[in-house]
Amino acid sequence: MPQRQSAFLSVRHIHKQFGSHAALADVSLDIDSGELVCLLGPSGCGKTTLLRIIAGLEQQNSGTVILGGRDISNAPPQARDYGILFQSYALFPNLTVAQNVAYGLSGKRDLRGKITARVEEMLGLVGMSGASGKYPGQLSGGQQQRVALARALAPSPSLLLLDEPMSALDARVREHLRIELRALQKRLSITTLMVTHDQEEAMVMADRIAVMNAGVIEQFDTPRKLYQQPASPFIAEFVGEANWLPCVRLDAHRAQLGAHELHVSTPMADPTQKLFVRPEAVRVVPSLDQAPNTLLAKVLDGVFLGRNYRLSLRLDGAPGVTIQAIVPPQTGDALLGRHAATHCRIELPSDELRGYA
Amino acid sequence: MNCAAMPEPVMNTTTVDYPIPPLEATRLGRRPMSAGVAKAGLMLGQGILILGLIVFLALPLAAILMRAMVDGSGDWVGFTLVARIISADGFAPMVGRSLAVGLVTTALVVPCAYVFAYGLSRTRMPGRQALRLIALLPLLAPSLLPGIALIYLLGNQGLLKGIAGGATIYGFWGIVVGEAFYTFPHALMILLTGLLLADGRYYDAARAMGAGSIRTFLTVTLPATRYAVFSACCVVFTLTVTDFGVPKVIGGDYNVLAMEAYKAVVGQQDFSKGAAIGILLLLPALLTFVLDRRLRARQGAQLTGRAQPYVPAHDRRRDLVFFAMALTMAAAIVLIIGVSVWASFVKMWPYNLSLSLRSYDFDNMDGGGWLAWRNSMQLAFWAALIGTAVVFTGAWMMEKMPARSPLAQTLRATVRMLALTPMAVPGLVLGLGYIFVFNSPANPVPALYGSMLLLVICTIVHFYTSAHLTATTAMNGLDPEFEAASRSLKVPAFLTFMRVTLPLCLPAVLDVARYLFVSAMTTVSALVFIYSPSTVLAAVAVLNMDDAGFIGPAAAMCTVIMASSAMVSVLLHLASRTLVRRTQQWRVASAH
Numbered sequence: 001m002p003q004r005q006s007a008f009l010s011v012r013h014i015h016k017q018f019g020s021h022a023a024l025a026d027v028s029l030d031i032d033s034g035e036l037v038c039l040l041g042p043s044g045c046g047k048t049t050l051l052r053i054i055a056g057l058e059q060q061n062s063g064t065v066i067l068g069g070r071d072i073s074n075a076p077p078q079a080r081d082y083g084i085l086f087q088s089y090a091l092f093p094n095l096t097v098a099q100n101v102a103y104g105l106s107g108k109r110d111l112r113g114k115i116t117a118r119v120e121e122m123l124g125l126v127g128m129s130g131a132s133g134k135y136p137g138q139l140s141g142g143q144q145q146r147v148a149l150a151r152a153l154a155p156s157p158s159l160l161l162l163d164e165p166m167s168a169l170d171a172r173v174r175e176h177l178r179i180e181l182r183a184l185q186k187r188l189s190i191t192t193l194m195v196t197h198d199q200e201e202a203m204v205m206a207d208r209i210a211v212m213n214a215g216v217i218e219q220f221d222t223p224r225k226l227y228q229q230p231a232s233p234f235i236a237e238f239v240g241e242a243n244w245l246p247c248v249r250l251d252a253h254r255a256q257l258g259a260h261e262l263h264v265s266t267p268m269a270d271p272t273q274k275l276f277v278r279p280e281a282v283r284v285v286p287s288l289d290q291a292p293n294t295l296l297a298k299v300l301d302g303v304f305l306g307r308n309y310r311l312s313l314r315l316d317g318a319p320g321v322t323i324q325a326i327v328p329p330q331t332g333d334a335l336l337g338r339h340a341a342t343h344c345r346i347e348l349p350s351d352e353l354r355g356y357a
Numbered sequence: 358m359n360c361a362a363m364p365e366p367v368m369n370t371t372t373v374d375y376p377i378p379p380l381e382a383t384r385l386g387r388r389p390m391s392a393g394v395a396k397a398g399l400m401l402g403q404g405i406l407i408l409g410l411i412v413f414l415a416l417p418l419a420a421i422l423m424r425a426m427v428d429g430s431g432d433w434v435g436f437t438l439v440a441r442i443i444s445a446d447g448f449a450p451m452v453g454r455s456l457a458v459g460l461v462t463t464a465l466v467v468p469c470a471y472v473f474a475y476g477l478s479r480t481r482m483p484g485r486q487a488l489r490l491i492a493l494l495p496l497l498a499p500s501l502l503p504g505i506a507l508i509y510l511l512g513n514q515g516l517l518k519g520i521a522g523g524a525t526i527y528g529f530w531g532i533v534v535g536e537a538f539y540t541f542p543h544a545l546m547i548l549l550t551g552l553l554l555a556d557g558r559y560y561d562a563a564r565a566m567g568a569g570s571i572r573t574f575l576t577v578t579l580p581a582t583r584y585a586v587f588s589a590c591c592v593v594f595t596l597t598v599t600d601f602g603v604p605k606v607i608g609g610d611y612n613v614l615a616m617e618a619y620k621a622v623v624g625q626q627d628f629s630k631g632a633a634i635g636i637l638l639l640l641p642a643l644l645t646f647v648l649d650r651r652l653r654a655r656q657g658a659q660l661t662g663r664a665q666p667y668v669p670a671h672d673r674r675r676d677l678v679f680f681a682m683a684l685t686m687a688a689a690i691v692l693i694i695g696v697s698v699w700a701s702f703v704k705m706w707p708y709n710l711s712l713s714l715r716s717y718d719f720d721n722m723d724g725g726g727w728l729a730w731r732n733s734m735q736l737a738f739w740a741a742l743i744g745t746a747v748v749f750t751g752a753w754m755m756e757k758m759p760a761r762s763p764l765a766q767t768l769r770a771t772v773r774m775l776a777l778t779p780m781a782v783p784g785l786v787l788g789l790g791y792i793f794v795f796n797s798p799a800n801p802v803p804a805l806y807g808s809m810l811l812l813v814i815c816t817i818v819h820f821y822t823s824a825h826l827t828a829t830t831a832m833n834g835l836d837p838e839f840e841a842a843s844r845s846l847k848v849p850a851f852l853t854f855m856r857v858t859l860p861l862c863l864p865a866v867l868d869v870a871r872y873l874f875v876s877a878m879t880t881v882s883a884l885v886f887i888y889s890p891s892t893v894l895a896a897v898a899v900l901n902m903d904d905a906g907f908i909g910p911a912a913a914m915c916t917v918i919m920a921s922s923a924m925v926s927v928l929l930h931l932a933s934r935t936l937v938r939r940t941q942q943w944r945v946a947s948a949h
Binding site: 056076082088105 | 385386387389390392395396759761836838839841842843844845846847848849856857860861
C-alpha cells in the first residue's frame, strides 16, 4: 500500500512478537480523516493487538504510528489523543454516569458549570439525558455502552477506537446500536477504528474493512469490493458464503469443470485449481436455455429462508460436485413443489466466477 | 443488572447536527501529565518499595545467616557454630520435643478446626455467626493468654487442680493446649475458605449418582479441600514450633527450640546461638511454605467461573451433631478467655475470689505500666495506617501498572517474591535479624535505633504477606481496562488509583487495617527483641510480668489488649458498614 498524503492515521510496518509467536508481521494501514475502518478477523488474528498498539497500551517491536501528522509510535497513551470504548466498557462502577463522563474533563473547580453543561451535551448526544445521577450498575448493557461512548467522546478526541463494542450485547440490541453508532460517527465525522470478529457488523458499519488473518492484513477494501472480489479464499470464506468448484485452468479466461467448459471474465492466475462463486450469484435459468456457462443440476434439497430459498444442487457432468444457490421464493417454490422437476438448469455468470489456487 | 427487556433509548440524531465543539476553545480538556514525570513518579515509588523490602526484610534475613557463621569474638567460623549447637548434649532431644509439640498440636487442631469449619459452612446448625465469632476470638489475644488461663485452671494453685489428678499442666500438655487455642482460628480461617469455595454442582452430581453422605464426603468434599487441609497443617505446625510465648508461660522445664533461642538472646546475650537456632526454625517454615505455594498454584485450576455455591440441605440430625461438637470447642475457648479475664479481676486467686482492680494498677508494677498499653495502641495505629497505605500502593504499583522492559519485569518478580517471604519467616527470626541490623554499629538507618518507627516497620514487614495477598486479590477482581480507560482520558494513573481503585477495594482496605492493628496489638515474637524502655509494649509487658511472677497483672494486661483489639475491630467494622453505605451506593444500586 503506498502511503497517501491524506491519511489521518498511518500505521507503518508494525511488528509485534509475543515470545516466539509473531502476533503482527509487517502490518501497514492508512485511514482517512472521518473514515470508519473495521479490523475484521477471527480470534487470535492480531486485530486487538493492533488496536492496543495504536492506543499505546501495547508496545510494538518495530514500526511507526502517525496520527494527524504526529509520530506517536513511542508516546504514552495519555499523549496520543484518542477515545476508546472497551468490550467491557470499563465504566467506573463507583462513579455516577455524570462523573464518568466528566472523568476525562478538567478537574478545575472554576470550570464546573461548563463541565456540567458539557456532560449534559454528551449524554444528550448518545440519548442518555436524565441518567446523569445513576450508577453504571443500574443501567442495561446498551445504556452502559452509550455512557462509555459519551465518556470517550467528551474530551473531543481526534480518533475513536472501538474494541468489540457490541459483543457484550443481545443480538437485537446489537443490530439497533450498530446503525445508531454509525450514524453518530458520520455526523461527528470522527475518524474511527473498530475491532470486530462479526463480519455482518463490519459490513454494516465500515467505510473500509481490513481483514486480518494470522498477523497480517490480507485485504483492505470497501465492503463491496471485499465481498465481490475477495483477494484470497480465506476472505471469501470469512466474508459471506462461498462455493468452491474444483477445476482445471485452460487459459486465463477458460476453465474446465467436469465435462463443462466455463468462461471466466476475471483473468485466472496460473495455477488455478478452484472456482469461487457466491450462492446468490448462481442463477436458475429456463431448462432449454443453451447459453454459455449454463449446466444441468439435480436438486438435492431446499430450505425456505423467508426472503428466499437455499438450494443444494449436484452438478451433472461433474461427479461429486455440489453447489449452494440462493434463489427467489418463486423459483424455489417451482422447483420444490409437489410436481417439481428434479433437475434444473443453472447459470454460473462469467463475471461472478473467480479462480483461486 | 442487565435489563435486556428495557427498551433502548434512541440516540438523539435530529436535534444535534453539528460536530462536537473542539475543547481547546473551552479549556475543558485535561492536559496530560508529562510522560517523564509520570514515569519518574512510578519509578520512585517502586524504588522506595523495593528499597524498603530489601533494607527491612532481606537485610535482616541475610544478617541472621551471617551471624550464625560468626562466633562471639567476631571471627568467621562457617558452619562450625551451627554444627556445635546441633551436636551439643540435649539438642537432639530438644528438637524432638519441638517436633512432638508441633505434630501433636497439628493432629489436634486441624481435625477440630475442620469439624468446626464444616459445621459453619456445610450445615444449618443454629448460631453459626456467633460460633464463628467466638472461634476467632483467640486472634485478639496474645499467645500468652492461654498459658496464663491454664495456670489459673490447672496450675499449682489452679481452680480445677483436683481434676488433673496430680498430673502437672506445666510441660508438654500445657504447651499443646495453649498452642491449640492460639492456632485454632488460623486453621479455621484457611479451612473455612477451602470449604466455602466448594462447587455445588459436584454435590448435585454425587447425589444424582446415589452417593450417600459419607461417600460424598470422602469422594468430593475431602479431595476438594485437601490443599486447604495441608495448608492448615503447615500453618499450625510452623506457628507452634516457632512460638515461645506459650512455652515461656507454661512450658516449665519442657524446653523447646524457640524457647532456647529466646533464652540464648534475651537471657545469655548469646546472639550467635540465637541466630543458629533461628535458621533451624526457618527451615521447616520455608519448606512448608514452598510446598504450600506450589500446591495452591495447582489448585487454582480446579475452580471455574461457572461454579455454583453449595447450599446445605435440611438435616436435623447432622445439624445437631455438628452443633454439639462446635459448641464444645467454643465453650473451651470461652472458658480459657473467661478464666483469664475473671482472674484478672480477682483479689487473690484462688483463696479470695472477691473482685478488685488491684491487678490493673499497672503503674505500680514492673513491665512498663500503662505506658506499655499506650505504646501498643500507638504502634497498632501507625502499623495499620502506614501498613495499609504501603500494602495497597505497593500492590497497585506491582499489579496494575504496566511493566514492559525486562528490567521492570525482573524488579516486579523480585518484589513479588519478597512480598511473599514474610509468611515463611517466623517472628523470632525476623526480630533477631532486626537486632543484628539495627542494633549494630553498621545500622544503615541510625535514626531508627530504639524508635517506635522501627517497631512499626518491623510489624508491617512481619504481617506483610497476608495483607499483600488480600490487596492483590481485591485488585485483580477489578476490570483490567480501568487503567487503560483512564489513561486514554489523560487522567494521571495515581488519580484513578485514589478515585476508583481504592474506593472499589474499600472493604479489603478496612480488612487489612483491622488485621494489621490486631496483629500489632498481640504480637510479641519479633518485637520482644527490639523494643527499648521507652517503647515497651503491652504484649511484651505480659511476658515480663509473667516472668516476674505477677501473673494477675499479666492476665489483666491480656484482658486490656483483648478489649482494645476487640473495640477497634468493632469500630472498624462499623466504620466499614457506614462507609460502604455512604460511599458505595453503587453497590446497593447494582443489586436491584
